[in-house]
Amino acid sequence: MVITKKRALSLASSLSIAKDIPEFIPVYEQFKVKNSELQKKKGCSSCEVNSLFADVSDQALAVMTTLSESSKKKLKEILATDGPIYVYSSSKAGVNMKRID
Secondary structure, rough: OOOOOHHHOOOOOOHHHHHOHHHHHHHHHHHHHHHHHHOOOOOOOOHHHHHHHHHHHHHHHHHHOOOOOOHHHHHHHHOOOOOOOEEEEEEEEEEEEEEOO
16 A cells, blocks of 8 residues: 555544554644644635645655554554555655555
8 A cells, every 4th residue: 555645644634543643643733733724714725735734744754654563553454454555755856655564
């Protein structure tokens, strides 16, 4: 399974997942702050939303590469997979895919 920025943000923005995987708690807190900023804006386009949450997505991907063994097992349960999990990120410097389990 490949985890992209969008999927990482989806995982990190869930309170139940943050409770199960404590490494996500700081990312979840950051998501809540950004989400409240978004609610204050009117007529936000999808590109503005992506820009607003870009750093949270990056942080979620970074956290995924440092998960403890028990958190990796819990992530596999949440994602309903027993195969390998890869974290995919791209930037101006290029594309990076890292296996986390």
